[in-house]
Amino acid sequence: MTPDQFNFLRAFLKEHSGLVLGEDKRYLLDSRLNPVAKQFNHASLSDMVVALKRPGAQKLSDAIIEAMTINESFFFRDMTPFDNFRNIMLPHMLKERATSRKLRIWSAAASTGQEGYSLAIELLEQKSKMSGWRTEILGTDLSTEALAKARAGAYTQFEVQRGMPSNLLMKYFKQQGAEWMVAPAVKSMVTYKPFNLLKEFRSLGQFDIVFCRNVLIYFDRETKADILQRMAKQMAPDGYLVLGAAETIIGLSDAYKMVPGVRGLYQRSADKAAIPAKAKTTAAASDRWKAKKATAIPAVKPRTARPLRAVASSSRTNLFAKNR
Amino acid sequence: MSYCLIVDDSAVIRKVARHIIESLEFETDEAADGSIALKKCRENMPDAVLLDWNMPKMDGMAFIKALRQEENGKKPKVIFCTTENDAKHISQAITAGADEFVMKPFDKTILETKFQQVGLLD
The missing domain is CATH 3.40.50.150 (Vaccinia Virus protein VP39)
Incomplete structure (x- = not known):
């Protein structure tokens, strides 16, 4: 993944999930997003980011956010x-x-x-x-x-x-x-x-x-x-x-x-x-x-x-x- | 199908919100400021209003005060959705008759839980 792509992904996650992805958490991208890339038939994270930038990538976008925020807990979760x-x-x-x-x-x-x-x-x-x-x-x-x-x-x-x-x-x-x-x-x-x-x-x-x-x-x-x-x-x-x-x-x-x-x-x-x-x-x-x-x-x-x-x-x- | 009016002067925000709210199986319509929104409410009172605060012509505060005076104007659940993010604004909004308050930026989870909490979703 290019630095530009990393920054794009970082901004994307911040905007859509509030997740702040520091340089120190970069490893999370590999462990969490490789399975997503595979699921959507992208050969690499880099390819996946390209696809994410295309309009109508809602499903991919949801899957990425879900994978990255999986440990996140909510208040009154599930009500x-x-x-x-x-x-x-x-x-x-x-x-x-x-x-x-x-x-x-x-x-x-x-x-x-x-x-x-x-x-x-x-x-x-x-x-x-x-x-x-x-x-x-x-x-x-x-x-x-x-x-x-x-x-x-x-x-x-x-x-x-x-x-x-x-x-x-x-x-x-x-x-x-x-x-x-x-x-x-x-x-x-x-x-x-x-x-x-x-x-x-x-x-x-x-x-x-x-x-x-x-x-x-x-x-x-x-x-x-x-x-x-x-x-x-x-x-x-x-x-x-x-x-x-x-x-x-x-x-x-x-x-x-x-x-x-x-x-x-x-x-x-x-x-x-x-x-x-x-x-x-x-x-x-x-x-x-x-x-x-x-x-x-x-x-x-x-x-x-x-x-x-x-x-x-x-x-x-x-x-x-x-x-x- | 329930109907939600999205009131925001930013077309981008309206589009994002519309996308999310339609995925929650609402019919939607948009208004770029409070006065347009009020007119639309008079024609067809929505079940829900997602409401920005700062807008030209009529802002969110003036809108909700006017709406709550309308015949049937207590029917819609009104959820403020604004960059204002302090306790003072939140209580002002609630005092004015808002049911919930969302601080921008928001995402689907936030809108969905707020809609749930005010009883718009099962």
């Missing part, structure tokens, strides 16, 4: 999981944990932090219902580079617009130069920690809700099954598991059951839970959470989706109305 969090998971937990008033959430592929902060914002939006609650969101990821960004909580205009509604942006972010900083109140709710999903989970303690989205796709079948099985052991008997939009548990694990009518949402199946001998040690490793477990977590109750949806959406409307 539905967060609707489910607000309307199904949280109401269930508010009811079932009313005595212990503790809620632990694991964002198992935290990446650059958007998922963890989106969950924190959801919790803050329900603040009035959660006084006296102790909540903890743990975000883990393999990439320390991604986690450093997550911890910094600073996002570009492009990143912040990918999914963050304007009213919440105004409420929970502060503009600082060219960046938007997550408010301290949001930031303090999330802890980030480097962690490899292939490693033993016991040290992480027990969770009520696990978001594990768009990461299992990187593993083979056997590993997926193993991760899901071990994850179940770290979850409360009525704990929820959220997978990515294109992911399923079918054929991989019997430790969860689908929440009827809600795609991508699973609940640990109490009867088949892989709890026995090993899990005792697991629970013992986190006494803090074990203490209340027996008393605080009754049997699974049917979901109570509807009532809160109305409350939640009207509170959001009010939030808007206040500004008007």
Whole structure:
């Protein structure tokens, strides 16, 4: 690729995806775009750039952007999981944990932090219902580079617009130069920690809700099954598991059951839970959470989706109305 | 099919936006300033308006204030799309009745998520 072509591609990516491709990231072009070039039958990246400059190269253009931004995460990504969090998971937990008033959430592929902060914002939006609650969101990821960004909580205009509604942006972010900083109140709710999903989970303690989205796709079948099985052991008997939009548990694990009518949402199946001998040690490793477990977590109750949806959406409307 | 009016004084921006919004399965029309847009709204009230701020004749602010006074003028979801990118402008826009705010430059993902959030897409 000629320097001109590199510059063209760099400007193209900046304009279309906000991705800033420094000289140091040049290697990414080869690893990510060679497969795209191949897919579109171009002999080289250079040929592909020539084709990209032609009018009507929309498909190629989309594919290039997709390949280059694949690790990028969005706020409230896919929306539905967060609707489910607000309307199904949280109401269930508010009811079932009313005595212990503790809620632990694991964002198992935290990446650059958007998922963890989106969950924190959801919790803050329900603040009035959660006084006296102790909540903890743990975000883990393999990439320390991604986690450093997550911890910094600073996002570009492009990143912040990918999914963050304007009213919440105004409420929970502060503009600082060219960046938007997550408010301290949001930031303090999330802890980030480097962690490899292939490693033993016991040290992480027990969770009520696990978001594990768009990461299992990187593993083979056997590993997926193993991760899901071990994850179940770290979850409360009525704990929820959220997978990515294109992911399923079918054929991989019997430790969860689908929440009827809600795609991508699973609940640990109490009867088949892989709890026995090993899990005792697991629970013992986190006494803090074990203490209340027996008393605080009754049997699974049917979901109570509807009532809160109305409350939640009207509170959001009010939030808007206040500004008007 | 839902109908979106794209209001921007730059023909290039209108073309880019039109391309994206049509890919979201909207019918589209364009207006180069607020007064043309208002006229088009009176003829056929859109479901959505993508609205620039700085334009000759009638700017985006004046347009949205006038639109919201129109009969049926509360129907369209109005999404500002402008180079203004600070908190002050965003709250001004929302106070004036905008449903969402996009800071330029934008791409398909941004427009698509904003359209989703205001309930224009399933």
